[in-house]
Amino acid sequence: MCKDVVHEFFDFGRHPLSQAFLSAEDAAVPGREYRYRLAIGVCESCRMVQLLEEIPRERKFHRGYPYHSSGSTVMHRHFTEIGRRFLGTELSGDDPLLVEIGSNDGVTLRTVAEAGVRQLGFEPTGTGGAGRMHRAFFDAGSAREVRAAEGPADVIYSANTVCDIADIAEVFAGADALLTADGVLVFEDPYWGEIIERTSFDQIYDEHFYFFTASSVATTAARFGFELVDVERLPVHGGQLRYWLARSGRRAPAPAVAEVLAEEEARGLTSAETLKSFAATLLGIGDDLVALLRKLSAEGHSIVGYGATAKSSTVLNYCGIGPDLLPFICDTTPAKHGTVTPGSHIPVREAAAFRSPYPDYALLLAWNHAEEIQANEEEFRAAGGKWILYVPEVRIV
Numbered sequence: 001m002c003k004d005v006v007h008e009f010f011d012f013g014r015h016p017l018s019q020a021f022l023s024a025e026d027a028a029v030p031g032r033e034y035r036y037r038l039a040i041g042v043c044e045s046c047r048m049v050q051l052l053e054e055i056p057r058e059r060k061f062h063r064g065y066p067y068h069s070s071g072s073t074v075m076h077r078h079f080t081e082i083g084r085r086f087l088g089t090e091l092s093g094d095d096p097l098l099v100e101i102g103s104n105d106g107v108t109l110r111t112v113a114e115a116g117v118r119q120l121g122f123e124p125t126g127t128g129g130a131g132r133m134h135r136a137f138f139d140a141g142s143a144r145e146v147r148a149a150e151g152p153a154d155v156i157y158s159a160n161t162v163c164d165i166a167d168i169a170e171v172f173a174g175a176d177a178l179l180t181a182d183g184v185l186v187f188e189d190p191y192w193g194e195i196i197e198r199t200s201f202d203q204i205y206d207e208h209f210y211f212f213t214a215s216s217v218a219t220t221a222a223r224f225g226f227e228l229v230d231v232e233r234l235p236v237h238g239g240q241l242r243y244w245l246a247r248s249g250r251r252a253p254a255p256a257v258a259e260v261l262a263e264e265e266a267r268g269l270t271s272a273e274t275l276k277s278f279a280a281t282l283l284g285i286g287d288d289l290v291a292l293l294r295k296l297s298a299e300g301h302s303i304v305g306y307g308a309t310a311k312s313s314t315v316l317n318y319c320g321i322g323p324d325l326l327p328f329i330c331d332t333t334p335a336k337h338g339t340v341t342p343g344s345h346i347p348v349r350e351a352a353a354f355r356s357p358y359p360d361y362a363l364l365l366a367w368n369h370a371e372e373i374q375a376n377e378e379e380f381r382a383a384g385g386k387w388i389l390y391v392p393e394v395r396i397v
């Protein structure tokens with residue numbers, strides 16, 4: 001983006017696409033899976049943390065994309081809340097319009113649609129469900145088309161998607177084409193500050209191209225005529241920031257912006273020492289996890305995985321965990337059932353498989369939904385079952 005040098009600080013090796021679940025038959029064919037080099041670096045000048053290799057967007061987001069946002073009740077509530085908040089603030093004027101980038105199954109659009117407010121979600125996979133979906137990638141061209149057809153948008157909102165868009169200039173060009181003069185671009189994505197804090201290295205996978213900080217977002221926005229005017233911490237998905245951006249000079253920045261920028265500076269989130277220590281801790285977690293699984297397995301304990309997340313692709317493939325250590329992973333997503341995980345080839349089974357019978361140990365791969373899952377699975381604990389966690393360190397609870 002700024003054409004400066006990106007310094008690599010960790011190489012996970014060659015990985016498959018994180019959501020490319022496949023049949024056991026396809027998995028048996030050598031070389032069938034697409035692989036890329038999963039490595040991460042930081043830009044010398046804008047300090048944007050990013051992947052080294054870019055995957056063409058159509059390879060990741062297509063008709064077969066299995067992820068459904070509504071799968072978690074916590075996330076359902078989260079998206080309903082932001083929808084309501086927009087309705088009470090940015091969308092309270094005359095015939096407002098909300099546009100969402102990466103609307104997936106329409107979990108946020110639903111709230112806005114039910115209030116009778118105009119909304120449109122850009123969603124290339126065609127997943128859809130609630131609200132109006134425009135089956136396209138958001139970029140300058142598609143944003144201009146929507147502007148011509150619908151008029152300007154008061155809000156462009158996006159969750160867990162802007163960080164996926166390597167050509168971020170397109171996001172800002174699209175926002176420039178589509179937003180009203182005083183409109184806001186609001187997006188929330190995994191926060192590099194949290195990834196450092198917890199060494200949550202499995203947030204690093206093909207879809208997450210950028211690992212934002214308030215600082216790198218502010219610097220990037222300024223290049224494209226936008227300004228960071230507010231920032232919020234979100235507890236979801238392992239810790240995120242929500243960025244509020246307006247055209248430069250149109251809104252007074254909230255005090256939170258200066259506060260978070262100062263805190264980031266003090267923490268040295270992208271300094272050479274921080275990145276070196278992150279890499280060293282990561283290596284230790286990988287070794288500890290494999291050692292624990294081997295030990296429990298050798299002792300004759302049963303272990304299964306819980307949540308065939310995109311994140312788990314990094315941990316399973318990086319640590320070399322396969323069906324020998326983890327015979328299956330249970331997951332609530334119907335499209336993943338009957339498949340095997342990309343690269344690691346662990347069968348994915350329906351959620352009910354967890355209960356019949358309960359295993360001795362469950363590796364919580366969906367640790368970002370820990371509270372919700374542990375509350376739903378109280379009987380597992382009551383039956384003597386134990387959770388294995390690996391963020392921020394390997395432990396049994």
Ligand code: SAM
Binds near residue numbers: 062122159207
């Ligand atoms: N926003 C939802 C959430 O937070 O649960 C879905 C997040 S999912 C990780 C990313 C979504 O963004 C996918 O549904 C994907 O198809 C979509 N997407 C990826 N690139 C996009 C782009 N350039 N424009 C619009 N949607 C995109």
Ligand code: TMP
Binds near residue numbers: 332368
């Ligand atoms: P995510 O980390 O990208 O949100 O993916 C979460 C995955 O975990 C998704 O495949 C659904 C699965 N899941 C369960 O199997 N059970 C649950 O209770 C929750 C919340 C998620």
